Amino acid sequence: MPQTFEQAELKFLYPENWNIIEQQTAPSVCQSVALQNEGTIQWSVYRYDDQMDTEELIRQAVRAIHAEYEEHEETTSYQINIGDEELVGIRIFFNYLDFILCMTAVTIFKNDATYLFVVQAESREYDENEIIFRALATSLLNNA
Numbered sequence: 001m002p003q004t005f006e007q008a009e010l011k012f013l014y015p016e017n018w019n020i021i022e023q024q025t026a027p028s029v030c031q032s033v034a035l036q037n038e039g040t041i042q043w044s045v046y047r048y049d050d051q052m053d054t055e056e057l058i059r060q061a062v063r064a065i066h067a068e069y070e071e072h073e074e075t076t077s078y079q080i081n082i083g084d085e086e087l088v089g090i091r092i093f094f095n096y097l098d099f100i101l102c103m104t105a106v107t108i109f110k111n112d113a114t115y116l117f118v119v120q121a122e123s124r125e126y127d128e129n130e131i132i133f134r135a136l137a138t139s140l141l142n143n144a
Helices: 054-068 123-142
Strands: 003-007 010-014 019-024 031-036 042-049 072-082 085-096 099-110 113-122
Touching: 003 031, 010 031, 010 042, 010 123, 042 123, 054 085, 054 099, 054 113, 072 099, 072 123, 085 123, 099 123, 113 123
Parallel strands: none
Antiparallel strands: 003 010, 019 031, 031 042, 042 113, 072 085, 085 099, 099 113
């Protein structure tokens, strides 16, 4: 049975075996929530009031990965479709210990707010769970 996250302007369904590991629902800069499964997946969403510079949001996510991990390979663009909506951003692969990790950061402007979705996981686990990432984003955007 899925669980429901509903705080401030963020509302979505998420898998019952995932945990909320961080949340910021005061509208100081943005509202955010991060979820983690029992494996390597961390899924986060950030909601900013108004139109933000989405390219700068993506650059900030990339800088964070570059600062933390030395070996990485970038894909210049990455997009996913959620219904009729197109989310655009970047996909990065990087090494950590004996793992190849994948991180995606995509943005969309909808209903007077900018959303940044960031997903990080071991590459095989990422591929196996990509449908869940889409379902999380779909649930959130349908409630936006």
